[in-house]
Amino acid sequence: MTTIGDRLHVTEVSPEYWRVAIDNAPLNLFDARMFAAFNVLMDRIESDGNLKVVVLESTNPDYFVAHYDLGYEEAPDVPGAADFTDWPRFVTRLAQSSVISVAKLRGRARGHGSELALACDIRFASREKAVLSQIEVGSSVVPGGGATEWLSALVGRSRALEIIAGADDFDADTAERYGWVNRAVPDGELDDFVHNFAHRIAGFDKQPLGLAKHLVNARAGVPSEADRWASNHAFLTTTTWPATQERVAELVVAGLQQEGDFELRLGHHLGNHDKS
Template sequence: MNQWEFSMIGDYTHLRIRLSNGVAFVTIDNGPVNILDVALMSELRSFLLASRGNEDVKVIVFDSANPDFFIAHVDMTLIDHPNAFDGLAEDTPKGLNVFQAFAELVRHQPQVTIVKLAGIARGGGAEFVTAADMTFAAIGKAGLAQCEALMGIVPGGGGTQYALNRLGRNRALEVVLGADLIGAELAERYGWINRAVPADQLDAIVDAIAYNIAALPDGVIAAAKHALPPAPMNDGLLREHKAWEGLFARPAAEALIRGGLRAGAQTVRGELRLEELLRELNRALVA
């Protein structure tokens, strides 16, 4: 085990990392529902940056220790701690907010990034999934949602632009404004993910693809990613940030986020019915 391997395996609280034949398997473990809080974002960011210059890692596979949740969404309690991400924001490129910069780091990672999606990914979790190069999702178990509209805001970590690029404008509007949890098969049909697969075959399918890619001759992965670069989104991300920031300052966002937390958001029970929970709050707010 070299120094990089020891560091990557030993220095994290919310990530479990296993290295095998050119593939880094990264398991997210931030119970109870894998909230994307400062600690988890910091560790994922640290891992991605440390991996960039390591030629022995060809592919990175992300999965979750929780079978029901991949990444639930960004930590809603941050409404009471608006400066919590200031440390991460210090290194944020000009023109991006801290959440966009995080997702763009994933989208521009030199290794092939693959999400093994066996549970739910909403909000910032869905943005992470969409930023990855490939996603394979378990039929009957996986779900994706940009649920921010139900909190009185719009996606602010790249979600609007990623949806526009992947799904087209009409379906992107459905995802952003419909704010429903979309299962693996419909997500595949919309082009949100690569493939919906039987849940009992997810591990085998993803592992085979990851190992096959990692075994390619030197230079092939870099050449493919150079020939197939991520779409440029700077102007769109700026528009998204302004839209998100403007809505976040309105009273409805605060009422819905605080109300959601009181009603059980960020608990297992509440997250399993988050859309229903937030719609109930919306109805009460406009009544």
């Protein structure tokens, strides 16, 4: 196992199949150092001639990635560092790579955690333990990592609005019905299911896998980098609004970004938080 920037642990199951475990205790918040690590990972993915499939998972059973870190530090002095405005480029690289990316969702994938999962080609979720949410509107911002584009394409306009405007938590079964994830799998079976799927892909020839992904991308209408860039900048604009800063400050006092019930049941608390 190798570690990238103390945020990602890469296990080469075989030359063709890697597992990447996200590790940023205690909540797996998406911060600038995690983004830098993903950029380094992407460099390695693109430069490896043998790799066919990558599985993203978490070391924390309660959080895949909780959400964007409110204390986000722009471009730290580490390998792979980039401003958050470079996120759409990362997603484009991942979507256009010949490697198949799979998100194994156990725990909470909210906000940018959901958007990281959406950036992957395929998503499998623990039926009992996965929670998905786009919490941004409940925090007085808008999604900035691609949720608007991906969800509109995957689940349709009305359900995308339900997810984004409602800012509530969704269980894996509902996410599966909506098309947010490929499958909800019983938690006790999830690890073996994802491993067997990835192992199966790893046994196929790389060239037809890459071509198949390219053709599906062309037919499916993968959201453009420009569209994701526009949403990214809309999110950053909302963070400057005084009402947003007031709302976020109240949520932090209530328990946002801290271990405890507020983060564990964030969808519930966002809808019931008294601003007065």
